[in-house]
Amino acid sequence: MSERSIRPARLCLCPLEGIIDTIGKKWTLLVINAIGNHGRFRFSQMMEELRGISPTTLTDTLQELQREGLIMRESFAEIPPRVEYSLTEDGTELRKAILPLLQWASTRGPSTKRRCAAKYRQIPAHQIVRTSE
Numbered sequence: 001m002s003e004r005s006i007r008p009a010r011l012c013l014c015p016l017e018g019i020i021d022t023i024g025k026k027w028t029l030l031v032i033n034a035i036g037n038h039g040r041f042r043f044s045q046m047m048e049e050l051r052g053i054s055p056t057t058l059t060d061t062l063q064e065l066q067r068e069g070l071i072m073r074e075s076f077a078e079i080p081p082r083v084e085y086s087l088t089e090d091g092t093e094l095r096k097a098i099l100p101l102l103q104w105a106s107t108r109g110p111s112t113k114r115r116c117a118a119k120y121r122q123i124p125a126h127q128i129v130r131t132s133e
Contacts, residue, residue: 022068027053027061029098032087035071036095040084070094 022028027050034049035041046058053061062085065071070091076082087095 019068022064022070023094025061025064027057028065031058031061031065032070032091032095033098033102035085035087036092040086042082042084046085065091 023032030050030053031046034046038045043058043062047053047055050058062071062073066073068090069088072086072088072091074084074086076084
């Protein structure tokens, strides 16, 4: 057996260097998943769903995700003004890439399910991670 067939393929991590700073932050993947769960999401809805995030942190996270091209912000000329966030194509692809991680994490035991159910009270525990788009 050759050495190449024994060792796993090596992947260059260079493409991750820019994005890892963004997705490695505490709230980023939660925001991506929350928007992905709902399709279009308003700031106040995210504040409600992501219990524990401060308005400043959510604002900063949304701005960074916008700069990275992962979410789109749409303003509506209404009174009162309305702003909605949705995933871009890249954001949708990122969410698809993290779904296996979310699914793996959700199977880690009863304490994970209880923590999720408590954090996202309005979503039944079995629906927290969606596997279909």
